[in-house]
Amino acid sequence: MAVKERSGKSMSQNHARRTGDGELAEVVVSVELSRKTWLITSLSPGAGEKLSRHTVPGGDLAGLLERLGRLRQKARARTGQEFPITVIQEAGLDGFWVHRVLQAEGHESHVVDAASIATSRRLRRIKTDRLDGESLIRALLAFKRGEPRVCSMLRVPSPAEEDRRRIARERKVLMQERIQHSNRIKGLLFSQGITGYDPLKRDRRERLEALRTGDGCDLPHHLKRQVERELDRLELLLDQIKAVEGERDTMLAEERQSSREVAVLSNVVGVGPEFAAVLWSEGLYRHFDNRRQVAAYAGLAPTPWQSGSIDREQGIGKSGNPRLRATLLEMSWLWLRHQPASALSRWFNTRVAQNGGRFKKVMITALARKLVVALWKYVTAGVVIEGAVVRA
Incomplete structure (x- = not known):
C-alpha cells in the first residue's frame, strides 16, 4: 500500500502552471483504467472549459502515449506554444506500472486515493466513467492550486520496495491455506468419531494408518484416499512455507547489514x-x-x-x-x-x-x-x- 499525501504539502511545487492571463499552461489529463477500455479525459490550454474524451483498449499503452502526443500537438496548434502534460489516475488493480511508464516518458503523473475525493452524499448518486473522469480533472486542478485536503495523492513505492513486501504477504496466504487444509482433515475425521488427530505433526501418515472410527472400524476407503490427498497438498504447503521463511530470513539478514x-x-x-x-x-x-x-x-x-x-x-x-x-x-x-x-x-x-x-x-x-x-x-x-x- 502506498502512503497518502495530502494536497497541503509542498504547495509551492504543486501549483498549476498558468500563463499571465490566467490560462492553463499545461495539458491536464485523467485516465480511467479498466480491463476493457481506458477513458482519457483532458483539459487543454486554448480550449476553454471544454473537456475532450477519447477511449483506447484496456492495456494499450502505445495508444495512450499516442493520444497524449496528439493532445500536446493540438494545444501547440491552438496557442503556438509547447505545454507539459500532467496525468492523474486512481489507485486500483492495475498497480503502478502505468504511472511509472508515464514518468519515464517525462510526464508528470499522480495516483490518487479514490476514496479521498469528495462525492455526492445523496442516497442514489450517479456514477459513470465519464463523470469520474471529470471529477479526477477537478481534483487534480484543485490539488495543483494547493487547496488543502482536496484529495490524497499516493507516494508510490519503488519497484524494489513493492517487491520486498511479497515475501510476508505470500507467507500469510500460505498460512491461511494451511489452516484450511488442516481444518478440513480434522472435520472429515470428526464425522467418523475421530478426535485428537493433528495433521501438522511429522508422524501424520503413520497415525492415519492406525486410525479407527468411533465404532471400531477401519476408515472408509474413499474417505482415507481423500484425507491422503489433503495431506499431499498440506505437505506441499509446508514445503513452500519453509522456502518462503528461508527467503525472509535471508532478506532480513541483508537488511540488517545495510540498514540500522x-x-x-x-x-x-x-x-x-x-x-x-x-x-x-x-x-x-x-x-x-x-x-x-x-x-x-x-x-x-x-x-x-x-x-x-x-x-x-x-x-x-x-x-x-x-x-x-x-x-x-x-x-x-x-x-x-x-x-x-x-x-x-x-x-x-x-x-x-x-x-x-x-x-x-x-x-x-x-x-x-x-x-x-x-x-x-x-x-x-x-x-x-x-x-x-x-x-x-
Whole structure:
C-alpha cells in the first residue's frame, strides 16, 4: 500500500502552471483504467472549459502515449506554444506500472486515493466513467492550486520496495491455506468419531494408518484416499512455507547489514523475524512527519464524530494498511507476554483493571496504536521504549 499525501504539502511545487492571463499552461489529463477500455479525459490550454474524451483498449499503452502526443500537438496548434502534460489516475488493480511508464516518458503523473475525493452524499448518486473522469480533472486542478485536503495523492513505492513486501504477504496466504487444509482433515475425521488427530505433526501418515472410527472400524476407503490427498497438498504447503521463511530470513539478514533500523527493530524482545519483516516492509521503512501519520497509515487512528453538542467516538478508521494493522494487533497480545515490565504493558494492565477487567479488545487496539508509534520513534530517532527489554 502506498502512503497518502495530502494536497497541503509542498504547495509551492504543486501549483498549476498558468500563463499571465490566467490560462492553463499545461495539458491536464485523467485516465480511467479498466480491463476493457481506458477513458482519457483532458483539459487543454486554448480550449476553454471544454473537456475532450477519447477511449483506447484496456492495456494499450502505445495508444495512450499516442493520444497524449496528439493532445500536446493540438494545444501547440491552438496557442503556438509547447505545454507539459500532467496525468492523474486512481489507485486500483492495475498497480503502478502505468504511472511509472508515464514518468519515464517525462510526464508528470499522480495516483490518487479514490476514496479521498469528495462525492455526492445523496442516497442514489450517479456514477459513470465519464463523470469520474471529470471529477479526477477537478481534483487534480484543485490539488495543483494547493487547496488543502482536496484529495490524497499516493507516494508510490519503488519497484524494489513493492517487491520486498511479497515475501510476508505470500507467507500469510500460505498460512491461511494451511489452516484450511488442516481444518478440513480434522472435520472429515470428526464425522467418523475421530478426535485428537493433528495433521501438522511429522508422524501424520503413520497415525492415519492406525486410525479407527468411533465404532471400531477401519476408515472408509474413499474417505482415507481423500484425507491422503489433503495431506499431499498440506505437505506441499509446508514445503513452500519453509522456502518462503528461508527467503525472509535471508532478506532480513541483508537488511540488517545495510540498514540500522532493521537491526535495532530485530533486537527488541517479542519482535521475531515475521513481525520484523512485516513491520519494516509494510510501514516503518517509509518517512512519516509525526505520530498521527504513523497511526493513520496503520489504520489505527480514531474517527471522531463531532457536531455541536454531539461528540462521540466511532472507533478506529481502518483506512490504512490492513496487513500492518492485523500484525500490530497480534503483536500487542504477545507484547504483554514478552514485555510485561514495559511502560506500555503497565499502562494496558492499569486501564483494564480500572474497568474491572473488561474492554480488553478495545484497549488492545489502543495499545497497538501506542506500540507502533513507540517502535517508529525507536527505529527512526533511537528513542528507547521505556521498560522494554532489548537483546544485546
